[in-house]
Amino acid sequence: QVQLVESGGGLVQPGGSLRLSCAASGIIFSIYTMGWYRQAPGKQRELVATITGSGTTNYADSVKGRFTISRDNVKNTLYLQMNSLKPEDTAVYYCNADYVARDATRYQYWGQGTQVTVSS
Helix, strand or coil: CCEEEEECCEEECCCCCEEEEEEEECCCHHHCEEEEEEECCCCCCEEEEEECCCCCEEECCCCCCCEEEEEECCCCEEEEEECCCCHHHCEEEEEEEEEECCCCCEEEEECCCEEEEECC
């Protein structure tokens, strides 16, 4: 069974920091591109950051310089270090695993999400 389990969400004040984790099982973790997405109430789910199996990263402009995505291929865990948090970062954050096979079949999985609330 494929499982992606997020943790680390919570309530934090503006300017604060939070570290999210995503524990993966049931996949060959090292070959998947991993990502963090978020969805605020009434809005579409949006990309936050991605990281390839070899460590190449990509960030949304809105979080560039504040967030850092990383992975541990031994622990099969994805991380998102969030610094200088803003109220507009408030959302449910989702872990994503994405792999495209040679025949173009896409394997994509999602975690259940973890709530991040940035408020005074």
